[in-house]
Amino acid sequence: MMQWLYKLGSPKHFYQMTSATLKPLSWITGVLMMVGVVWGLGFAPPDYQMGDNYRIIYLHVPTAMGAMGAFVMLALMAAMYMIWQIKMADLISKAIAPVGAWLCTLCLLTGSLWGRPTWGTYWIWDARLTSTLILLFLYLGIIALRSAYHSEKIAAKASAVLALVGVVNVFVIYYSVQWWNTLHQGASKLSASNDGVNPPEIWIPAFFCGFGVIGLYLLFIILRTRVEILRHERHSQWVQEMLLEEADL
């Protein structure tokens, strides 16, 4: 296990190991997403109050979890980079920031599109909505910091510090529905039987979408990180050899 982690810390090994995972990961993700979306849109029963617009939740919840999870991972990578100076951690965090920003934007937009027919408003300055908007600004700030410095090292450190400080906000988002009186509902209780509030026929497709979004997240991070590795390691022998062979590039 430690050796495996150690290997992932080397750009060359990360590149080679992910070459083999891309295809199966794409397939698994594609199937999970297709099943989740088709089931959620067409086969899950309508909500007795919200009707069909609740089907947006099948994307809203996974993207929300993704946006928060991505930030925690970003902070972990930032810590690894700051403490141990692992270059790979920085390359990965460079890839996480835009994907996390996308997930956060989608979470806000889908929430807004669900809020309009359900709450009667696209937006409200509710604790959870506001803290999620701050999360988006944090992502954008981290991306902006990257390009604000000429020195790559300073840019990497500055964005790492912002990620480490900003991760507090993830906990604020998570507990916001408990700490404050919010319009946004708390976590849904899932029941195992069909006579509960949220029966399996409602939440099983959500699980497919949830794991599908995790798959997409990993896939996008890997794809972006691989390009970062090529750029960063362009002078090294193994990249040059690959370029010469033009095989599996």
Next chain:
Amino acid sequence: MSLPNFQFQSFHDFLSMGGDALFVWLSYGLFAVFVVWNLWIPAANRRQFLRMQKAKGIGQETVTKVTKENHIERA
């Protein structure tokens, strides 16, 4: 749990999403944009990187001597 049934009477019914078609389909549409964009961007960046490396001339200025020798051996 029995197998789930299709919840709509007709395809038109499905598209209208109980009157909230705009909200539901816009959400799923935005999600589709996210997927396509994030597959396209790394692929485009990669192509750009390869083009730039080609323009610089692989095997001329950046390749180390060892790499060159290896290549000749293989050729």
